[in-house]
Amino acid sequence: MTVLTHYRTCNLCEAMCGLEISVDGSKIIKIEGDKNDPFSRGHICPKAVALKDIYEDNNRLKFPVKRTIHGWQQISWEEAFTEVISKIKYIQAKYGNNAIGMYQGNPSIHNLGTSMNSPAFAKALRTKNLFSATSADQLPHHFAAWQMFGHPMLMPIPDIDHTDYMLIIGGNPIASNGSIMSVPDVANRLKAIQKRGGKVIVIDPRFTETAAKADEHHFIRPGTDAFLLLAMINTLFAENLIALGILAEFTDGIEILRELSQPFAPEKVEKQTGISASTIRQLAYDFTKAKAAVCYGRVGVSVQVFGSIAQWLINAINVLTGNLDREGGAMFTAPAVDFLARAKAENKFNRWQSRVRKLPEFLGELPVATLAEEILTEGEGQIKAMITSCGNPVLSTPNGVQVDKALEQLEFMVAIDIYINETTRHAHIILPPATGLEVSHYDMTFHVLAVRNTAKYSEALFTKAEGAKYDWEIYQELAHRLNNSSDTPFTAEPPELKLDMGLQFGPYSLSLKQLKDNPHGIDLGALKPCLPQRLLTLDKRINIAPDLLVKDIDRLCRYLDDDALQNGFDYLLIGRRHLRDNNSWMHNAERLVKGRNRCTLMIHSADAKKLNLDSQSIVKVSSRVGAVELPIEITDHMMQGVVSMPHGYGHARKGVKLDIAAKYAGVSINDLTDEYILDELTGNAAFNNVAVRIERVG
Numbered sequence: 001m002t003v004l005t006h007y008r009t010c011n012l013c014e015a016m017c018g019l020e021i022s023v024d025g026s027k028i029i030k031i032e033g034d035k036n037d038p039f040s041r042g043h044i045c046p047k048a049v050a051l052k053d054i055y056e057d058n059n060r061l062k063f064p065v066k067r068t069i070h071g072w073q074q075i076s077w078e079e080a081f082t083e084v085i086s087k088i089k090y091i092q093a094k095y096g097n098n099a100i101g102m103y104q105g106n107p108s109i110h111n112l113g114t115s116m117n118s119p120a121f122a123k124a125l126r127t128k129n130l131f132s133a134t135s136a137d138q139l140p141h142h143f144a145a146w147q148m149f150g151h152p153m154l155m156p157i158p159d160i161d162h163t164d165y166m167l168i169i170g171g172n173p174i175a176s177n178g179s180i181m182s183v184p185d186v187a188n189r190l191k192a193i194q195k196r197g198g199k200v201i202v203i204d205p206r207f208t209e210t211a212a213k214a215d216e217h218h219f220i221r222p223g224t225d226a227f228l229l230l231a232m233i234n235t236l237f238a239e240n241l242i243a244l245g246i247l248a249e250f251t252d253g254i255e256i257l258r259e260l261s262q263p264f265a266p267e268k269v270e271k272q273t274g275i276s277a278s279t280i281r282q283l284a285y286d287f288t289k290a291k292a293a294v295c296y297g298r299v300g301v302s303v304q305v306f307g308s309i310a311q312w313l314i315n316a317i318n319v320l321t322g323n324l325d326r327e328g329g330a331m332f333t334a335p336a337v338d339f340l341a342r343a344k345a346e347n348k349f350n351r352w353q354s355r356v357r358k359l360p361e362f363l364g365e366l367p368v369a370t371l372a373e374e375i376l377t378e379g380e381g382q383i384k385a386m387i388t389s390c391g392n393p394v395l396s397t398p399n400g401v402q403v404d405k406a407l408e409q410l411e412f413m414v415a416i417d418i419y420i421n422e423t424t425r426h427a428h429i430i431l432p433p434a435t436g437l438e439v440s441h442y443d444m445t446f447h448v449l450a451v452r453n454t455a456k457y458s459e460a461l462f463t464k465a466e467g468a469k470y471d472w473e474i475y476q477e478l479a480h481r482l483n484n485s486s487d488t489p490f491t492a493e494p495p496e497l498k499l500d501m502g503l504q505f506g507p508y509s510l511s512l513k514q515l516k517d518n519p520h521g522i523d524l525g526a527l528k529p530c531l532p533q534r535l536l537t538l539d540k541r542i543n544i545a546p547d548l549l550v551k552d553i554d555r556l557c558r559y560l561d562d563d564a565l566q567n568g569f570d571y572l573l574i575g576r577r578h579l580r581d582n583n584s585w586m587h588n589a590e591r592l593v594k595g596r597n598r599c600t601l602m603i604h605s606a607d608a609k610k611l612n613l614d615s616q617s618i619v620k621v622s623s624r625v626g627a628v629e630l631p632i633e634i635t636d637h638m639m640q641g642v643v644s645m646p647h648g649y650g651h652a653r654k655g656v657k658l659d660i661a662a663k664y665a666g667v668s669i670n671d672l673t674d675e676y677i678l679d680e681l682t683g684n685a686a687f688n689n690v691a692v693r694i695e696r697v698g
């Protein structure tokens with residue numbers, strides 16, 4: 001036996017953990033954390049080992065397949081490309097360019113070849129109907145960053161390794177390993193805050209795994225974070241705690257913020273938020289008392305009806321207290337490939353609207369909450385064909401049942417994906433790229449969002465299956481065939497060429513060779529202050545009170561004395577993540593799904609009692625759009641009146657070819673979530689504000 005050791009970055013979540021993989025030929029002996037990775041320092045989570053399962057998974061596709069009346073049949077790449085392109089061209093000629101829709105999912109950003117090449121393909125479609133998981137996730141972060149700092153990717157990242165006070169709102173990094181905060185080994189990094197005398201505070205409707213490690217946890221009613229944040233800002237002004245420091249020299253709009261926070265004294269928001277006025281005041285004091293503090297909000301505050309206001313106010317608190325761009329506060333990265341260096345301020349919002357509901361475009365995309373109706377509603381501009389890439393909108397987007405129905409009636413659908421799942425089963429053709437251990441890797445995006453500047457390139461461990469294609473080959477070929485006549489010669493270009501250039505032009509003048517010579521990665525140091533130079537606003541100033549966001553406060557005010565959030569139902573449903581899940585697509589790895597059923601409805605014991613439920617009960621949960629049945633889990637870790645279930649389950653649909661996931665099918669939370677419950681300003685899905693009824697079954 002000749003055992004070789006391979007080093008690479010795990011591409012499954014945002015944490016970028018370094019892996020040490022021992023292989024004997026094509027056999028993986030073990031996958032461990034790479035202790036010499038300067039960023040992750042040996043940390044991994046259980047999902048990393050599942051890279052082996054994905055590599056070996058018999059359900060994973062390696063060659064194009066076509067859906068026929070006799071089932072799925074393998075076809076050649078040439079036949080697949082020819083048919084896909086001729087169908088796209090036919091449909092665009094018949095109905096117009098907008099008759100093609102495209103949805104791109106989360107792994108797009110976790111794959112070098114896809115992240116660098118799918119945009120050109122999407123552009124070649126010349127359609128306004130582009131969608132992605134962004135509008136089911138972090139869109140409010142981009143919106144607030146663009147409005148305040150001039151660019152959607154200029155998002156401040158918590159300097160977790162140097163802060164003394166970390167206020168975490170709507171994030172559960174112990175389970176998720178951090179997001180818009182690439183932070184491997186987060187548990188130890190949080191513990192280090194406490195060891196140096198600092199504090200970690202969690203605001204969440206559930207007492208989460210992160211809350212369990214924190215110094216304080218406060219329950220909050222889902223969707224009401226904007227009230228809490230305004231009351232904190234109100235306190236900062238009322239108690240003379242505003243201290244911008246050097247930021248004062250280039251920040252505008254302070255007086256507007258003072259005025260608009262006036263009606264939101266802590267006492268005024270107690271009922272809505274469920275947090276006492278004294279606690280809110282204390283949070284504001286403690287935040288300003290700390291040597292360096294950071295307020296960080298993640299998906300729990302993003303996917304709610306006031307997601308954009310909340311992300312804006314989180315940034316605002318960091319600015320008002322002088323904690324933006326300060327060591328231990330919220331900082332900006334200096335990545336080795338710096339695509340922001342040449343970026344400029346431009347309008348990227350509401351340049352067009354969706355056809356049916358007139359939802360606004362942002363960053364060239366429309367909100368995914370409108371996808372199904374754009375397919376189902378007849379008339380000029382109706383979507384007749386779809387391309388999905390790295391995405392599973394049937395399980396991941398609001399009112400998944402309707403998305404399912406919509407995809408079923410398309411004239412044509414192509415999926416660029418590695419599995420036949422809830423979404424791709426509707427495709428006529430699936431184009432599967434090589435993935436995981438078969439591809440090289442560099443995190444274009446997550447180095448921009450990391451708590452420390454590092455750079456790392458990973459070579460492919462295994463060669464792809466013979467005759468298989470890389471993602472960059474697929475996207476480039478598709479784009480080429482759309483843009484050129486069939487006799488124009490073409491060879492695909494590996495992403496390494498552009499990566500090498502990006503590194504050389506970057507702030508550290510690195511090269512691909514240097515990264516190859518350093519397989520554990522290169523440490524480029526802690527985050528450093530960079531304002532006002534780094535700002536991308538036209539006037540190089542921070543706008544702490546952007547008009548669009550200020551105007552949206554009127555909408556918020558309508559909820560102040562009102563129970564509109566409950567929509568007449570008794571319970572609010574929120575989501576949750578578990579360390580062993582990865583959105584919808586990793587339930588086909590036995591080692592991650594075995595054991596206790598995780599697809600349960602968590603409910604507080606007092607609520608269970610009210611509903612006459614015991615620990616063995618199955619409940620029917622219904623919302624405006626649908627109903628599901630699932631077992632409950634009684635726990636006082638839930639806020640009363642709030643229930644939680646994970647997303648990404650619901651694999652029992654007909655035609656799904658995921659043998660292991662089928663045994664742990666569960667039900668989909670997005671059969672309950674509502675495509676009309678949105679952050680109305682941006683159209684982002686508000687998964688966490690779905691009101692539901694709960695009944696005992698049997």
Ligand SMILES: Nc1nc2c(c(=O)[nH]1)N[C@H]1C(S)=C(S)[C@@H](COP(=O)(O)OP(=O)(O)OC[C@H]3O[C@@H](n4cnc5c(=O)[nH]c(N)nc54)[C@H](O)[C@@H]3O)O[C@H]1N2
Nearest residue numbers: 105106137390391392396416417435575583584585647687
């Ligand atoms: N209710 C509720 N819904 C949610 C959320 C929530 O918290 N609550 N979270 C939202 C969030 S944050 C997100 S990001 C979205 C995710 O939404 P999606 O991105 O739509 O869903 P995923 O489950 O990540 O699906 C990934 C797809 O990519 C495929 N895939 C995996 N690897 C590769 C690859 O290398 N190449 C290709 N081509 N395909 C690959 C998988 O087979 C799968 O089909 O879900 C959102 N939905």
Ligand SMILES: Nc1nc2c(c(=O)[nH]1)N[C@H]1C(S)=C(S)[C@@H](COP(=O)(O)OP(=O)(O)OC[C@H]3O[C@@H](n4cnc5c(=O)[nH]c(N)nc54)[C@H](O)[C@@H]3O)O[C@H]1N2
Nearest residue numbers: 170172176179222223298299300577578579581582583688
């Ligand atoms: N293991 C694992 N890791 C993942 C993923 C995964 O599916 N599994 N998905 C990846 C993806 S795509 C993303 S975007 C990230 C997300 O990373 P996180 O944002 O850390 O994800 P969650 O664990 O969903 O944490 C959201 C928290 O918000 C809380 N919450 C819900 N509603 C509200 C509210 O109205 N207000 C407040 N204050 N809190 C609320 C929830 O209870 C939950 O604890 O995780 C990534 N990492």
Ligand code: SF4
Nearest residue numbers: 010013016017045048
């Ligand atoms: S935390 Fe994320 S990056 Fe690290 S091993 Fe787990 S899945 Fe991979």
Ligand SMILES: [Mo]
Nearest residue numbers: 106133137138
């Ligand atoms: Mo996400």
